Amino acid sequence: MDSSIEDAGALPGRAEQTDPGEGRSATPMTAPAAPAPVPSTSAAAEAHGGPGSSDGSPAPEGASASETSPASGVCPAPEVAPDPGAVAGPEVAVGGGAEGGAGRVAVAPTSLSPSRASDFMQCPLLYRFRVIDRLPEKPSAAATRGTLVHAVLERLFDAPAAERTAPRAKSLIPGQWDRLRESRPEVTELFADDPDGERLAGWLAEAGRLVERWFTLEDPTRLEPAERELFVEAELESGLRLRGIIDRVDVAPTGEVRIVDYKTGKAPRPEYAEGALFQMKFYALVVWRLKGVVPRRLQLVYLGSGDVLTYDPDLADLERVERKLRALWDAIRQATESGEWRPRPTKLCGWCDHQAHCPEFGGTPPPYPLPVRAAEPGTV
Numbered sequence: 001m002d003s004s005i006e007d008a009g010a011l012p013g014r015a016e017q018t019d020p021g022e023g024r025s026a027t028p029m030t031a032p033a034a035p036a037p038v039p040s041t042s043a044a045a046e047a048h049g050g051p052g053s054s055d056g057s058p059a060p061e062g063a064s065a066s067e068t069s070p071a072s073g074v075c076p077a078p079e080v081a082p083d084p085g086a087v088a089g090p091e092v093a094v095g096g097g098a099e100g101g102a103g104r105v106a107v108a109p110t111s112l113s114p115s116r117a118s119d120f121m122q123c124p125l126l127y128r129f130r131v132i133d134r135l136p137e138k139p140s141a142a143a144t145r146g147t148l149v150h151a152v153l154e155r156l157f158d159a160p161a162a163e164r165t166a167p168r169a170k171s172l173i174p175g176q177w178d179r180l181r182e183s184r185p186e187v188t189e190l191f192a193d194d195p196d197g198e199r200l201a202g203w204l205a206e207a208g209r210l211v212e213r214w215f216t217l218e219d220p221t222r223l224e225p226a227e228r229e230l231f232v233e234a235e236l237e238s239g240l241r242l243r244g245i246i247d248r249v250d251v252a253p254t255g256e257v258r259i260v261d262y263k264t265g266k267a268p269r270p271e272y273a274e275g276a277l278f279q280m281k282f283y284a285l286v287v288w289r290l291k292g293v294v295p296r297r298l299q300l301v302y303l304g305s306g307d308v309l310t311y312d313p314d315l316a317d318l319e320r321v322e323r324k325l326r327a328l329w330d331a332i333r334q335a336t337e338s339g340e341w342r343p344r345p346t347k348l349c350g351w352c353d354h355q356a357h358c359p360e361f362g363g364t365p366p367p368y369p370l371p372v373r374a375a376e377p378g379t380v
């Protein structure tokens with residue numbers, strides 16, 4: 001493997017864990033067979049983690065712009081808190097539909113991102129609220145900080161290699177925070193009751209510590225990413241469209257590809273690493289479908305705990321993920337057509353913004369905004 005890849009992290013190994021990322025316009029990389037529009041900011045945000053990015057649940061992924069939840073490492077999913085930092089994004093097609101939440105037009109989903117796949121696995125009703133009803137969610141301080149840190153790490157690579165130092169990176173924080181407030185004014189709500197700016201100062205200081213920790217895990221002076229914030233989209237033979245945003249892609253002269261994702265939360269316990277790798281395998285599948293190349297390495301960089309988790313996938317891994325996503329998509333389509341979205345209460349409900357609409361908490365979902373197909377005779 002080329003030094004540009006080796007320099008950055010752990011040595012090759014399968015699912016090895018060692019001790020020692022939105023809102024921007026992402027570079028598009030889409031399948032020729034399924035040309036995708038350059039994503040809008042909200043599209044990019046959604047594909048990157050969007051509303052409720054969660055690492056949660058039985059087989060989920062890592063939401064890039066999220067931080068660790070109190071439940072971290074306690075149950076098989078909640079490595080990070082859901083990211084309610086954005087309104088439900090466009091994992092939905094443009095098309096006819098009834099009025100959804102906040103006056104948005106509700107339409108049937110036509111594509112899947114790691115975050116939304118994770119939502120459905122965590123709780124089908126949560127998926128419905130986010131993707132079909134598009135109910136608004138409050139921004140969270142942790143997720144917004146994750147977004148800020150991702151922006152800083154991305155922009156640092158604009159500087160010449162020798163100037164990619166920790167002080168330089170930290171100096172980018174105020175400007176990136178300004179940009180984030182401009183692109184997503186709702187994040188200013190986070191500090192609306194902070195007149196003396198004390199909480200904001202502490203929040204920014206923590207962002208600085210996370211940025212600084214990155215330099216103990218990777219050496220950006222020895223990295224030249226092939227892509228940063230890469231928007232990817234591919235259509236599988238089944239017609240399922242997969243999309244997402246990859247924080248960083250490194251490509252060796254030999255053509256070996258490494259996919260890197262930054263997490264501002266803590267690394268999961270080893271027994272939960274598979275869940276954390278789901279998102280990365282999803283991206284690896286998309287890259288394989290787009291480029292015909294199985295990424296050599298998947299790398300999760302946990303800034304919260306200072307860990308790096310790597311995995312070297314093979315073709316069988318990607319085929320398994322594809323089968324799993326196909327089954328998941330079948331279940332989503334079935335629920336979309338029948339209007340039956342079951343709540344699945346877990347510890348992660350504590351992070352859900354929709355308890356007021358959830359029957360598990362005495363709430364009532366809004367009227368289902370899509371047409372419902374009548375059950376066929378003989379079916380339950």
Ligand code: SF4
Nearest residue numbers: 123343344349352358
């Ligand atoms: S509160 Fe309800 S909708 Fe939200 S995750 Fe829990 S069961 Fe699902």
